[in-house]
Amino acid sequence: xxxxxxxxxxxxxxxxxxxxxxxxxxxxxxxxxxxxxxxxxxxxxxxxxxxxxxxxxxxxxxxxxxxxxxxxxxxxxxxxxxxxxxxxxxxxxxxxxxxxxxxxxxxxxxxxxxxxxxxxxxxxxxxxxxxxxxxxxxxxxxxxxxxxxxxxxxxxxxxxxxxxxxxxxxxxxxxxxxxxxxxxxxxxxxxxxxxxxxxxxxxxxxxxxxxxxxxxxxxxxxxxxxxxxxx
Numbered sequence: 335x336x337x338x339x340x341x342x343x344x345x346x347x348x349x350x351x352x353x354x355x356x357x358x359x360x361x362x363x364x365x366x367x368x369x370x371x372x373x374x375x376x377x378x379x380x381x382x383x384x385x386x387x388x389x390x391x392x393x394x395x396x397x398x399x400x401x402x403x404x405x406x407x408x409x410x411x412x413x414x415x416x417x418x419x420x421x422x423x424x425x426x427x428x429x430x431x432x433x434x435x436x437x438x439x440x441x442x443x444x445x446x447x448x449x450x451x452x453x454x455x456x457x458x459x460x461x462x463x464x465x466x467x468x469x470x471x472x473x474x475x476x477x478x479x480x481x482x483x484x485x486x487x488x489x490x491x492x493x494x495x496x497x498x499x500x501x502x503x504x505x506x507x508x509x510x511x512x513x514x515x516x517x518x519x520x521x522x523x524x525x526x527x528x529x530x531x532x533x534x535x536x537x538x539x540x541x542x543x544x545x546x547x548x549x550x551x552x553x554x555x556x557x558x559x560x561x562x563x564x565x
Contacts, residue, residue: 336483339442340376341402342501343411344517346436348394353431355382355395359563361431362396365423366565371416374407375400377454378565381462384525387559388532394434397464397560405504408439412508437508440501440517445486450496455521458564460496461528462521465557466514470548475515481547482516489540494531497521514556528559 349358359382366378379399383392402408411417428435469478482500490498502516522528531537544550 335446336486336500337444337446339444339499341405341408341504342440342442343400343402343408344438344440344501345398345400346394346434346438346513347396347398347428348433348435350431350433358396358431361427362398365428366398368416368420368423369400372400372411372414374402374404374410376403377401377456380563380565381464381560382563384559384561387557389557389559392558393556394558405439405441409506436513438512438514439504439507441504443483443500443502445490445498445500447490447495447498450498455497458562460521460523460562461525462519462560462562463528463532463557464517464519464560465555466517467549468513468554469515470551470554472548478515481549482518485540485543486518488543489536492520492531492536492540493534494522494527495520496523525559525561 347358347362349355362380366380369375369378377400379401380396381399382396383394385391402411424435467478467482469475473481479502486498486500498518498520500516500518503512503514505512520531522531541550544555549555
C-alpha cells in the first residue's frame with residue numbers, strides 16, 4: 335500500500351572542488367541552527383553522500399530535508415521575516431563553498447514495507463539509497479508517476495529494507511527550473527545491510543525495471559548512497 339505523507343523541502347548541495355567537507359559540515363550546522371527558528375518545521379534530516387557506491391561518484395555532496403505537515407506551512411515560511419536572515423546566510427556564506435545549491439518542494443508518498451518500520455525512523459545513522467528522476471521525452475509526468483508507484487509495489491519487499499518514500503516535486507518550488515521531477519529513498523539500518531540488499535535478485539530486477547523503461551540514464555536519473563547525520 336502507498337499512502338500520502340507530509341511535504342518536504344529538500345536542499346541539495348554540491349561543493350566546489352577545493353572545499354574541504356569537514357569545513358562545510360561546520361557551516362551547514364550553523365545554517366541549520368538558523369533554520370530551526372522557522373515555525374511549523376516538524377523534522378530536519380541531513381545526509382552526506384558516500385564517495386563511492388555501485389553508481390559511481392555522487393553528482394552532489396549532501397542534502398538537507400525539512401518536513402512540513404501542510405503545503406501552506408511551506409508557503410508561510412517563504413514569507414516569514416526570518417527568510418531575510420536565511421537568504422543572507424545562503425548568499426554570503428554558503429555561496430562561497432558551493433558550486434550549486436538547489437531548493438525543491440515535494441509531496442511525500444510512503445510505501446508500506448512488510449518488515450520495515452511502522453513510522454518514520456527518527457534515529458540518526460541510517461543509510462539510504464536516494465535516486466532522482468527527470469521525466470524523459472518518451473514519458474509524461476503522469477506516466478512517470480504511475481511507473482514509479484508500480485515500481486514500488488513490485489520491489490518494496492526488498493530484503494533488509496526498513497523505510498521507502500517517493501516524492502514528486504511541486505511547480506512552485508523555490509528553484510526554477512526544477513532539476514528533477516521526483517526522488518525516492520530506500521532506508522537501511524546499516525551500510526552492511528544496504529550492500530547486502532544491493533546484491534539481491536530483487537534489487538537486480540528493480541534496476542532492470544528502470545532500464546526497461548529507458549530511465550537508467552544520467553540525463554534523467556541520479557543515484558547516490560548516503561548516511562544520515564545527527565541534527
